[in-house]
Amino acid sequence: MKTLLFLNLGTGEIIIIAFAILLLFGGKKIPELMKGLGKGIRSFKDGMKDVENQIDKAVNEPDEKEK
Template identity: 50%
Template sequence: MNFPFAFIEGIGGPELMLILFIILLLFGANKLPELAKGLGKSVKEFKKAAADVEYQFKEAMEEKSEQSAEAKRFAPKPVTPLAPPQNVAPATPPASTAPGAAQPPPDQPKA
């Protein structure tokens, strides 16, 4: 029965044993534990970096949603006019005829 090994399909038990034997011949029995340890550290660092990227992505998405919620909360509300403006005559002060009322200066003609 053939199981996919890594990204290689169709590799079976005998082929896997042959690959492991060739690796043993190339690196030697003394270097295999060091090689496996290095491979394990590499995989651990890769997983750590992937988790960090995922955390930063989620943090950025939450920050963006908080900013949009805050923007909606502080957004100016549309103003609707109450009524169209009406023509109103300007207010004129009443003419006073009482003594001591303010009179225009003598060099200006009275209106």
């Protein structure tokens, strides 16, 4: 039986979790939830890129005080 390495879940557990989510939210709500989750992840990644760019910019610019 295959397992996911990061959660150590087997196929049976994944099927049970998927079935529980389907029961809780219904078939019509799941695409909306996944769309919202995708937007949230994309927003988080964009924010992380902005922080990295600001850090790179601060490190690569010469100090104004040294002039």
